[in-house]
Amino acid sequence: MSAVPASAAPAAPVPMTETTTIKVENQAPGTQEAPQAANGGAPPVNWESEIQLVSSLAKLQELERKIHELRHVVPSKLLEPLSSLSNQRGPSGISYADSPVHLRDGLDQAARTQLANIQSFKSTWQGPELKPVWAHVESRIKESDGQILQPTGMWERDYDVLLEELLQAERSKEEERLREEEVTERTKIQSSERGWEAIVESFIQRNVPGVRVIKGQGALSLAIALLKAGIIFHIEGLSDNDAPGVAEWHVSSKAPPGRVPTKMENSIVECLNSRSRKWDLAFLLDMISSYDDLKQTTCVKCNKLTNNSAQLPTIRRVQSTQPSQQEPRVFAFDALHSSCA
Ligand SMILES: [Zn+2]
Incomplete structure (x- = not known):
């Protein structure tokens, strides 16, 4: 169970707005799109479905886990090559301390890797899978007059575990249905002489x-x-x-x-x-x-x-x-x- 203190996490996930957008320079063209309007073109989602709710919560929980990971980008991950100058070696086996060129390559590489992680986080956040989830969160916040949705500011369940349990139950139900269907077919054929x-x-x-x-x-x-x-x-x-x-x-x-x-x-x-x-x-x-x-x-x-x-x-x-x-x-x-x- 990943319980995070209220101070470490946003009390309710809120769609990325201008103030929270992570600015990344030298983006590939087309990646700096503004988040689309709520529900814009997203397929309709059945919010009465337990599985839908749990799988959405599992996605949000995973996003939050990534936020915690990304908190370490500045400065520790970006400056990792500097942190242990004396014993760290680049891919060529030469110590960073021995060669400023290798140190620069190491820093370049660290920056590229971390930028790629941020980009991947952004595209998940703004991607088609989460779009309807954000729209739903926004509409619920609106319905409750801007009240934050999570009362405790903590995750109370591990939603990926819960989701797996629900999917397993769904599969068992389907298997049971097929078994019953087969028994019916079999009885029908066997009863005629x-x-x-x-x-x-x-x-x-x-x-x-x-x-x-x-x-x-x-x-x-x-x-x-x-x-x-x-x-x-x-x-x-x-x-x-x-x-x-x-x-x-x-x-x-x-x-x-x-x-x-x-x-x-x-x-x-x-x-x-x-x-x-x-x-x-x-x-x-x-x-x-x-x-x-x-x-x-x-x-x-x-x-x-x-x-x-x-x-x-x-x-x-x-x-x-x-x-x-x-x-x-x-x-x-x-x-x-x-x-x-
Ligand atoms: Zn074969």
């Missing part, structure tokens, strides 16, 4: 190029042939005694008689069987289809077809931005080498 055949029919209707569905393999089973890749997969539904429908669709590769499955086929089958949504036949059919162009599909991570071990990208990862409302739902997959996954 012949549901899986309708899914196969709908997949066949889509006429996915290079993919053939071979039916009539017996109850709860079918085969898929990938024509370009020359691989046939056998799919079998395993039911759970307690629940209706299929609990999991299991994949095996079906090499022609007299040939054992290749290492590549085995690694594809392994990836298919370690997928999420094991109950979802539509997901599995899309995932298998994504292997048809195997010999032309490059890895999304290294952008290469084969890796150093001359292996193709045999890993498939579902793309996260899947619209769940679309019917029938189509899943897209990224290809990766096992070494890049």
Whole structure:
């Protein structure tokens, strides 16, 4: 917790005005812009949102921390090369005391570094992220007839820690929502007796190029042939005694008689069987289809077809931005080498 005495910090952060503007000479053109009018062109912000408030406070707290750092610019940081003349050495290894030229270079460098720190502070202060925050602070001060907003003049919380907690809670809520959505989908499919055949029919209707569905393999089973890749997969539904429908669709590769499955086929089958949504036949059919162009599909991570071990990208990862409302739902997959996954 960073509690600062009231005397060390402004009681409330106030936008930089003419009197508080840090004057820096030799600025690059265009950097000496006056702070823009409150709300001028800034996107609307929802000030009812707890996360918005906390993240704004975290930014202000960070700015204040930087102010304390910048207080040391004059004189200590600027004159650092002078402070220990006898033992300090420049980048060339020559002592500053031995060479006035090196001392001057050291002072130049210190000045440049500190000016850059001030510039960076200024652009954060005036930047687009803080613009709506300052506008909000100003309007609140106006509303309270110029009364300062912070009653104690101290930070009472570490807002970056609080922000992280809130974001974590938000993420857990989203994960929970996705889990519930999946349970609903799963129950819907599993409760219909012949549901899986309708899914196969709908997949066949889509006429996915290079993919053939071979039916009539017996109850709860079918085969898929990938024509370009020359691989046939056998799919079998395993039911759970307690629940209706299929609990999991299991994949095996079906090499022609007299040939054992290749290492590549085995690694594809392994990836298919370690997928999420094991109950979802539509997901599995899309995932298998994504292997048809195997010999032309490059890895999304290294952008290469084969890796150093001359292996193709045999890993498939579902793309996260899947619209769940679309019917029938189509899943897209990224290809990766096992070494890049
Ligand atoms: Zn790769």
